[in-house]
Amino acid sequence: MSDMPMTDAYGTLGAMETLTIRRRLPGPADRIWAYLTDGDLRRRWLAAGAMEMRVGAPFELVWRNDDLTNPPGTRPDGFSVEHAMASTITELEPMRRLSFTWDGSGDVTFELTPAGKDVILTVTHRRLPTRGMQLSVSAGWHTHLDILADLAAGRMPSSPFWDRWQALKSEYESRTPA
Numbered sequence: 001m002s003d004m005p006m007t008d009a010y011g012t013l014g015a016m017e018t019l020t021i022r023r024r025l026p027g028p029a030d031r032i033w034a035y036l037t038d039g040d041l042r043r044r045w046l047a048a049g050a051m052e053m054r055v056g057a058p059f060e061l062v063w064r065n066d067d068l069t070n071p072p073g074t075r076p077d078g079f080s081v082e083h084a085m086a087s088t089i090t091e092l093e094p095m096r097r098l099s100f101t102w103d104g105s106g107d108v109t110f111e112l113t114p115a116g117k118d119v120i121l122t123v124t125h126r127r128l129p130t131r132g133m134q135l136s137v138s139a140g141w142h143t144h145l146d147i148l149a150d151l152a153a154g155r156m157p158s159s160p161f162w163d164r165w166q167a168l169k170s171e172y173e174s175r176t177p178a
Helices: 027-035 130-151 162-176
Strands: 012-014 018-026 058-063 084-091 098-099 107-115 118-126
Touching: 012 027, 018 130, 027 107, 027 118, 027 130, 130 162
Parallel strands: none
Antiparallel strands: 012 018, 018 118, 058 084, 084 098, 098 107, 107 118
């Protein structure tokens, strides 16, 4: 039996409004680390933005979710074509751990754990203040990580981003107590 954490079909919301979601991705760890830290690679699955790799460094994430899949699906009302957010790196252990602030809703940590030729990526998003934000962020991370898994495996993402996000938001709503 292995001590490796299992990957999650869905993220779980725990104490202190914390979402945790895990994905097993094809390694090596330095390739997955690049998808987390290189703005050009990150923009393909999450958000663009250059990062200076040091604790305390400010950076900006810029989402253009319509560009992540072709077609993008139907963007819900209230979402713009582009969204930018200021962040600051709070923890950095290259190839292993990256944490940064998440404007208006706590902070996010990425942890990489080797698993043979694969890597377990654990995303922890802390202090999600409202149920609406919890559902939106849970569906968002799930959708973005599905795209990352496809890219890391050499596949084009198969589901339109917004359609997948909306379906997952409904699924998280039914799975998450009010």
